[in-house]
Amino acid sequence: MVVNEIPKYSVLMSVYYKENPQYLNLSIDSMLNQTILPDEFILVEDGPLTPELIRVIKKHILNNPGLFKIIKNKKNLGLGLSLRKGIKVAKNEWIARMDSDDYSIPIRCEQQLQFIKQNPEYEMVGSFEAEFINNMDNVISIHKVPEKMEQIKQFMHRRCAVLHPTVMYKKSAVIRSGNYRNVPLYEDYDLFSRMVLEYNIKTYNIQKSLYYIRTSPDFYKRRGGIRYAGTVLRFKWNQHVKGYMSLTDFIISGLGQAGVCILPNSLRKLFYMKVLR
Incomplete structure (x- = not known):
C-alpha cells in the first residue's frame, strides 16, 4: 500500500x-x-x-x-x-x-x-x-x-x-x-x-x-440467568489467569457482572442503561 x-x-x-x-x-x-x-x-x-x-x-x-x-x-x-x-x-x-x-x-x-x-x-x-x-x-x-x-x-x-x-x-x-x-x-x-x-x-x-x-425488549433478559452468570465468571477468571485482569479487576468486573446477571430483568435493564452506557 x-x-x-x-x-x-x-x-x-x-x-x-x-x-x-x-x-x-x-x-x-x-x-x-x-x-x-x-x-x-x-x-x-x-x-x-x-x-x-x-x-x-x-x-x-x-x-x-x-x-x-x-x-x-x-x-x-x-x-x-x-x-x-x-x-x-x-x-x-x-x-x-x-x-x-x-x-x-x-x-x-x-x-x-x-x-x-x-x-x-x-x-x-x-x-x-x-x-x-x-x-x-x-x-x-x-x-x-x-x-x-x-x-x-x-x-x-x-x-x-x-x-x-x-x-x-x-x-x-x-x-x-x-x-x-x-x-x-x-x-x-x-x-x-x-x-x-x-x-x-x-x-x-x-x-x-x-x-x-x-x-429488542428482551435484549436484557438474554443477558441474565445463572447460566449466563457462569459464562461470565469462567471467561473473566481466565482473563485473570492470563494476566489481563488483576484480582481486583476480576472481583469488580467478573463478580459484579455475574451479580447483575441474577438481578430481576427490570433492574438489569436499568443498570445497563444508567451505568454501562
Missing part, C-alpha cells in the same frame, strides 16, 4: 438460520451504500440457512457480480470459528466487521479509512454505536467507548473497550494475535484483549456513532 493512500477493504459478516431476512437485507445494503465501497464482501453461512435468507443473499450476489465470497459451514460452528475462516480468506489487508441485523451509516467506512490514511501506525479502528429498538429513529442509548490507546488499554482490564461490529482492522494484526477462537459470547473480548494487551496493536475509537445496533 502506498503511504497515505486510502486502502481497499473487505466486509466480513457471519449469518445463521435464526436471522431475520429483512434485517439481513438492510445490513448488507448499508455496506453496499458506503461512500467508499468495499471491493470484497465475505459472507459466512454458519450452517444451513432458511430459504428466505438464501433468497436475500442470492439477490445481492446477482446484483453485485464478483463482489461476494461465500463460505458455507456444513453445520453451525458459532461466531468465533466462522469469523476465523473469513479472516483467513480475505484478499485485503483491511477488513470491516458487520453484523447481519444492524446498520452502518453511509460515511462509516470513509471516516475509518480517512483516520487510517492519516494515522498509518494504527491497526484497528472502532466507534460508538447507537442502540435502537424497531427502527433507527428510536435510539434508546449510545454505547460509548474510550478514544485513545492508553485509555483503551486501561478500560480493557475490566470491560471490552472496542465494540465488535464497529471495527475495521488489519488482517495481519488479527492473525498475528491468534485470530478468533471459539469463546461463546466473548469472541470479541477474547480477541481484542490479546490484540491490545498482549500484542499492543495500536487501536483508536472514533467518538461518534457510526453504527446502529438493533436491540
Whole structure:
C-alpha cells in the first residue's frame, strides 16, 4: 500500500438460520451504500440457512457480480470459528466487521479509512454505536467507548473497550494475535484483549456513532440467568489467569457482572442503561 493512500477493504459478516431476512437485507445494503465501497464482501453461512435468507443473499450476489465470497459451514460452528475462516480468506489487508441485523451509516467506512490514511501506525479502528429498538429513529442509548490507546488499554482490564461490529482492522494484526477462537459470547473480548494487551496493536475509537445496533425488549433478559452468570465468571477468571485482569479487576468486573446477571430483568435493564452506557 502506498503511504497515505486510502486502502481497499473487505466486509466480513457471519449469518445463521435464526436471522431475520429483512434485517439481513438492510445490513448488507448499508455496506453496499458506503461512500467508499468495499471491493470484497465475505459472507459466512454458519450452517444451513432458511430459504428466505438464501433468497436475500442470492439477490445481492446477482446484483453485485464478483463482489461476494461465500463460505458455507456444513453445520453451525458459532461466531468465533466462522469469523476465523473469513479472516483467513480475505484478499485485503483491511477488513470491516458487520453484523447481519444492524446498520452502518453511509460515511462509516470513509471516516475509518480517512483516520487510517492519516494515522498509518494504527491497526484497528472502532466507534460508538447507537442502540435502537424497531427502527433507527428510536435510539434508546449510545454505547460509548474510550478514544485513545492508553485509555483503551486501561478500560480493557475490566470491560471490552472496542465494540465488535464497529471495527475495521488489519488482517495481519488479527492473525498475528491468534485470530478468533471459539469463546461463546466473548469472541470479541477474547480477541481484542490479546490484540491490545498482549500484542499492543495500536487501536483508536472514533467518538461518534457510526453504527446502529438493533436491540429488542428482551435484549436484557438474554443477558441474565445463572447460566449466563457462569459464562461470565469462567471467561473473566481466565482473563485473570492470563494476566489481563488483576484480582481486583476480576472481583469488580467478573463478580459484579455475574451479580447483575441474577438481578430481576427490570433492574438489569436499568443498570445497563444508567451505568454501562
